[in-house]
Amino acid sequence: MPVVRRSKIRRRLLIMLVTGVGGMAAAAISFASAVYDAANPAPVPTIGKDQTVDTGRWRVTINGAHMSSMPPTGTKPFEPKRFLVVDLELDNRSVATSNVFLNLITIRDEAAPVQPKPTYYLARDKWIASAINPNMPEKLVAAWEWPADRPEPATLSLSIGKQIYKPRDNLYGAPNWFDDGEAAVVELPVTQAAETKEQ
Amino acid sequence: MSALRTLLICVLAIATLYAMRNSTPGYGDITAPIAIRGAVGERVETRDFAFGAANVHLARQVKVESFGRVKDYSTSGVWLIIEGAAVAKTETMTLTSADWLAGNGLRYELSQRFSTVPGYLPTERLEPGLPRPVLLAFELPEAAVDKGTLLVARSLVMPLAEELSIALGDKKPADIKPSVTIARSASGTPWTLAAR
Numbered sequence: 001m002p003v004v005r006r007s008k009i010r011r012r013l014l015i016m017l018v019t020g021v022g023g024m025a026a027a028a029i030s031f032a033s034a035v036y037d038a039a040n041p042a043p044v045p046t047i048g049k050d051q052t053v054d055t056g057r058w059r060v061t062i063n064g065a066h067m068s069s070m071p072p073t074g075t076k077p078f079e080p081k082r083f084l085v086v087d088l089e090l091d092n093r094s095v096a097t098s099n100v101f102l103n104l105i106t107i108r109d110e111a112a113p114v115q116p117k118p119t120y121y122l123a124r125d126k127w128i129a130s131a132i133n134p135n136m137p138e139k140l141v142a143a144w145e146w147p148a149d150r151p152e153p154a155t156l157s158l159s160i161g162k163q164i165y166k167p168r169d170n171l172y173g174a175p176n177w178f179d180d181g182e183a184a185v186v187e188l189p190v191t192q193a194a195e196t197k198e199q
Numbered sequence: 200m201s202a203l204r205t206l207l208i209c210v211l212a213i214a215t216l217y218a219m220r221n222s223t224p225g226y227g228d229i230t231a232p233i234a235i236r237g238a239v240g241e242r243v244e245t246r247d248f249a250f251g252a253a254n255v256h257l258a259r260q261v262k263v264e265s266f267g268r269v270k271d272y273s274t275s276g277v278w279l280i281i282e283g284a285a286v287a288k289t290e291t292m293t294l295t296s297a298d299w300l301a302g303n304g305l306r307y308e309l310s311q312r313f314s315t316v317p318g319y320l321p322t323e324r325l326e327p328g329l330p331r332p333v334l335l336a337f338e339l340p341e342a343a344v345d346k347g348t349l350l351v352a353r354s355l356v357m358p359l360a361e362e363l364s365i366a367l368g369d370k371k372p373a374d375i376k377p378s379v380t381i382a383r384s385a386s387g388t389p390w391t392l393a394a395r
Contacts, residue, residue: 124273124275125273168225174225
């Protein structure tokens, strides 16, 4: 009787030991890989103009940039202003209409960020662009009002953000899109003062 | 024999857990709006409001006349314009969410490009018992019109609220007009719609 009991205890101890060590090893590997990934982020690719970036939710192509004294609407502002105008193409690959692209593209700059945010126009009829529909790629024009005290840039570096889809988020378990760093950096030259004709 | 039985129980347990995990509805499904089905041309009721879609038009371009100016709105697909009427039942409200659900599951939101169209759904305040004519416009690829469904709800962020799901059915317009002009009207409906 005592022999049987001792062997049973030994078996239980062995099981506890194996599961405990295994679980701890799994937790340690998972934690270490998370720390390693955070310490060694994947390098963000730098691309030129006319190349398409697949950010998951969007396909973004930056087609060119120029400085202009005229906003894309073609109406000359009352006070003289300078605009940094960027031509781009956007394709919404998600299931629903979205206007998230308004926060997707930012100027990468050591100095303070250019304020205010750019205004997006539809290239085809010069109206202010609202949300972009899925399965309807659009050509857009983004216009930054360039600060008067800043020299005109010769090159431009645009950061394209990306988002990931979580079918169950960490708070509610609801499906949603979440910001996930940069997809690519687009370097392109800025053509100076392309004067468009007045209307 | 006993080892085989243990293995069998383990496999069965894993299979059951996997099936339960995959069939559990997510938070989005649990709190999704409750669909109330209807068709174009009939009045569809919810507890809070009623809505009916009357006429459906397709156009390549929309022109909006407002205060003596004509604004052109082009599209890379087609404009789907729906004339209808809505009425609140219990309290004053605005129907802020209208989507077009295409046959392939893509959702197209109501176009936000108009600012001055009279009777546009999200700008109309509905008083209980006073039906108002309302106008809706969507920008869609041509293929998304067939087998589409109009979804109208008070708000998208209200869990377990009611949402109308109005199937287009065979009410698809036969032709796509090159241009439709929406103008303000003095009497009757607040707008006039003319194809040119």
